[in-house]
Amino acid sequence: MSNEFKVYFFIGKGGVGKTTCAAAYSLILARQGLKTLIVSLDPAHNLGDVFGLELSEKPKEILDNLYGIEVDFNKMVQEHLKDLTDRIKDIYKYLKVLNLDKYIDVLRHSPGIEEYATLEKISEIIEFNFKERRYDTIIFDTPPTGLTIRIMALPSISLIWIRKLMELRMAILDRRRFLEEIYGEKLKAKIGNKELVMASTIEEDPVYKELRNLYKRVKFVNEIFTNPKITTTVMVVNPELLPVLEARRAYDFLKKIDIHVKAIIINKVLELEVIPKELNVKFAEQTKAIQLINNEFRDIRILKVPILPEEPTGINNLLKITKYLSQLIMED
Amino acid sequence: MIKNNYKKIMQKAWNIIIGVFKAKSSEYIEVELRELENVFALVILGSFIGLPSPPTVISLKLLPHIAKELLTMSRISERLDDMLGEMAGIFEIT
Numbered sequence: 001m002s003n004e005f006k007v008y009f010f011i012g013k014g015g016v017g018k019t020t021c022a023a024a025y026s027l028i029l030a031r032q033g034l035k036t037l038i039v040s041l042d043p044a045h046n047l048g049d050v051f052g053l054e055l056s057e058k059p060k061e062i063l064d065n066l067y068g069i070e071v072d073f074n075k076m077v078q079e080h081l082k083d084l085t086d087r088i089k090d091i092y093k094y095l096k097v098l099n100l101d102k103y104i105d106v107l108r109h110s111p112g113i114e115e116y117a118t119l120e121k122i123s124e125i126i127e128f129n130f131k132e133r134r135y136d137t138i139i140f141d142t143p144p145t146g147l148t149i150r151i152m153a154l155p156s157i158s159l160i161w162i163r164k165l166m167e168l169r170m171a172i173l174d175r176r177r178f179l180e181e182i183y184g185e186k187l188k189a190k191i192g193n194k195e196l197v198m199a200s201t202i203e204e205d206p207v208y209k210e211l212r213n214l215y216k217r218v219k220f221v222n223e224i225f226t227n228p229k230i231t232t233t234v235m236v237v238n239p240e241l242l243p244v245l246e247a248r249r250a251y252d253f254l255k256k257i258d259i260h261v262k263a264i265i266i267n268k269v270l271e272l273e274v275i276p277k278e279l280n281v282k283f284a285e286q287t288k289a290i291q292l293i294n295n296e297f298r299d300i301r302i303l304k305v306p307i308l309p310e311e312p313t314g315i316n317n318l319l320k321i322t323k324y325l326s327q328l329i330m331e332d
Numbered sequence: 333m334i335k336n337n338y339k340k341i342m343q344k345a346w347n348i349i350i351g352v353f354k355a356k357s358s359e360y361i362e363v364e365l366r367e368l369e370n371v372f373a374l375v376i377l378g379s380f381i382g383l384p385s386p387p388t389v390i391s392l393k394l395l396p397h398i399a400k401e402l403l404t405m406s407r408i409s410e411r412l413d414d415m416l417g418e419m420a421g422i423f424e425i426t
């Protein structure tokens with residue numbers, strides 16, 4: 001597998017500043033001459049707001065070497081389901097065994113659809129770049145931790161299921177072949193008013209073919225996610241107890257599925273020469289949280305980004321943050 | 333003429349014997365196939381009956397191709413109240 005391009009995931013609790021850090025980092029890479037694509041996967045998009053321009057589904061040039069996309073979630077889920085539901089409705093109109101029509105119409109709201117559609121989008125972007133090699137770096141600004149770790153875990157969970165289903169399917173095809181040998185002809189089944197010839201080899205079985213395609217696709221994404229030479233996962237936290245504890249849990253979970261977090265950014269650190277007494281407690285809590293981060297994340301690089309007087313929107317303000325993130329690139 | 337008739341009768345008898353053996357040998361495989369198809373459909377649509385099921389999209393991608401398995405599942409579920417009778421029939425317990 002080629003490791004000529006790099007993929008970054010910025011993950012963290014909602015509101016910690018993932019988008020700001022991802023955007024600032026994309027500026028560093030672009031200014032180094034690396035053609036960079038930044039993709040917002042967060043349904044509550046604010047990547048465009050951070051850069052101070054409107055982004056859409058199609059890559060838009062933000063600066064030289066820097067392009068941005070905001071994924072349209074509704075469109076993505078609808079596209080993902082449209083072809084699927086059309087095929088299902090077409091086949092099952094003959095079949096009255098289950099009330100599938102109602103089921104299909106609510107598919108959009110079934111658990112896991114949004115995660116899978118997001119994963120499809122990620123794999124579509126990576127696969128496209130893998131073939132076309134349009135960008136040197138792709139940065140994903142992700143939804144809040146809960147959803148992101150479910151998306152990132154999906155390939156490894158899916159692989160287990162697909163492998164088991166393939167085994168079961170092989171057992172079915174074996175039995176069909178035995179029966180064909182005994183009867184000397186293909187097995188047939190009547191579905192509604194159609195007579196179907198039953199597949200008995202992996203080459204002709206549409207279910208097995210579908211499983212094999214899924215397996216290839218999911219394995220590709222999983223290999224990208226778990227390859228530290230291609231993928232870098234960066235966590236963003238605030239110097240507060242709860243985001244740190246959540247980050248630790250996410251870190252452990254990702255480690256279990258072979259996704260290694262490379263760095264942690266402590267964003268919005270309060271740095272004051274003279275501390276007003278009203279902020280004493282806040283400051284003590286921050287020190288405690290930073291100590292906790294230093295203890296809990298000893299194996300990875302820790303970067304600090306101070307809270308800035310101005311809101312970090314617009315390219316000029318983002319550039320002020322870049323110096324705090326430059327160590328992240330030296331790591332590569 | 334008599335020889336030909338004799339040959340035809342022998343051929344028919346042979347076909348009947350082969351047919352009986354074929355039916356006997358295929359019976360268990362047919363039951364096994366039916367059960368495997370039932371399990372496959374149950375796994376795919378497991379969430380309907382509270383079984384853990386694969387990620388929804390895997391089920392959805394397979395759904396257009398498993399009409400036969402769903403039919404098998406539906407037929408088996410209709411007979412679920414007499415599974416013992418069915419098993420007795422297969423193993424010729426009378």
